Amino acid sequence: MTPLIELSGITKSYGQVDALNGIDLTLHENEILGLIGDNGAGKSTLIKILSGVESFDTGALRFCGNAIDPVRHTVKSARKLGIETVFQDKSLGESQSIWRNFFMGRHRTNAFGLIRKRHEKKEAMRVLTETLGLRGAGLSAGAPVSVLSGGERQGLAIGRAMYFNARVVILDEPTTALAVKEVDKVLGFAKALKQNGKSGIFISHNLHHVYQVADRFLFIQHGRVVHEAHKAEETPESLIATLMKWS
Numbered sequence: 001m002t003p004l005i006e007l008s009g010i011t012k013s014y015g016q017v018d019a020l021n022g023i024d025l026t027l028h029e030n031e032i033l034g035l036i037g038d039n040g041a042g043k044s045t046l047i048k049i050l051s052g053v054e055s056f057d058t059g060a061l062r063f064c065g066n067a068i069d070p071v072r073h074t075v076k077s078a079r080k081l082g083i084e085t086v087f088q089d090k091s092l093g094e095s096q097s098i099w100r101n102f103f104m105g106r107h108r109t110n111a112f113g114l115i116r117k118r119h120e121k122k123e124a125m126r127v128l129t130e131t132l133g134l135r136g137a138g139l140s141a142g143a144p145v146s147v148l149s150g151g152e153r154q155g156l157a158i159g160r161a162m163y164f165n166a167r168v169v170i171l172d173e174p175t176t177a178l179a180v181k182e183v184d185k186v187l188g189f190a191k192a193l194k195q196n197g198k199s200g201i202f203i204s205h206n207l208h209h210v211y212q213v214a215d216r217f218l219f220i221q222h223g224r225v226v227h228e229a230h231k232a233e234e235t236p237e238s239l240i241a242t243l244m245k246w247s
């Protein structure tokens with residue numbers, strides 16, 4: 001079967017820094033892939049390439065077998081393909097209001113081409129409070145994203161992925177800044193992706209979290225894949241041992 005996403009020989013440099021040195025990665029339909037590696041290994045760079053934030057230097061990126069032109073691959077085109085990302089870097093759209101951020105790039109318009117502001121505000125709040133169960137005091141449709149807690153920001157991005165029915169959801173360190181209860185919510189969401197026939201890439205330094213949600217694991221070090229394994233061959237402890245070996 002044609003993989004959903006296929007990267008081959010991807011390289012990416014930032015000036016003198018070689019962040020990725022020839023990465024091969026395959027993501028199959030209805031598969032959750034765990035991306036594991038030390039600080040600076042290249043995980044975030046890789047998912048920024050997938051989600052259209054950064055372009056790559058050499059190599060090929062295919063979605064459902066179709067080659068993607070790195071120059072034309074943007075956040076918008078990635079979203080059109082159904083790739084939604086919850087970024088580790090929380091600076092995206094900080095000054096925007098919650099409802100605008102939720103519908104960013106996909107506003108609902110009326111017959112006159114005007115944004116259906118009331119409808120969008122209501123929908124954004126419905127997803128955040130009813131679907132995700134967020135209850136924070138600062139949570140109102142018109143408040144800027146910058147007032148949200150770490151968990152609420154993750155919720156906003158996850159809510160967006162759910163609402164727009166993303167095909168692939170990429171979660172970069174979604175549990176790092178969260179309280180235990182919020183962690184459970186995010187892990188539950190990642191597991192629900194699988195049950196709903198979706199695919200995902202899950203990045204975390206907490207290998208117990210990665211083990212819980214992923215079907216397969218890819219270890220990255222210095223911008224290269226150094227180890228690959230299926231869940232059946234691993235335990236959380238063996239993942240930790242492998243990570244130690246490569247760092």
Ligand SMILES: Nc1ncnc2c1ncn2[C@@H]1O[C@H](COP(=O)(O)OP(=O)(O)OP(=O)(O)O)[C@@H](O)[C@H]1O
Nearest residue numbers: 014017018019037038039040041042043044045046
């Ligand atoms: N915009 C940039 N300019 C210069 N170097 C960069 C830039 N972004 C990333 N790098 C470098 O590329 C390498 C890979 O970074 P990346 O953020 O992909 O790592 P990571 O695996 O996500 O690490 P972490 O687990 O700490 O989030 C690092 O050495 C980093 O310093």
Ligand SMILES: [Mg+2]
Nearest residue numbers: 043044045088
């Ligand atoms: Mg990172």
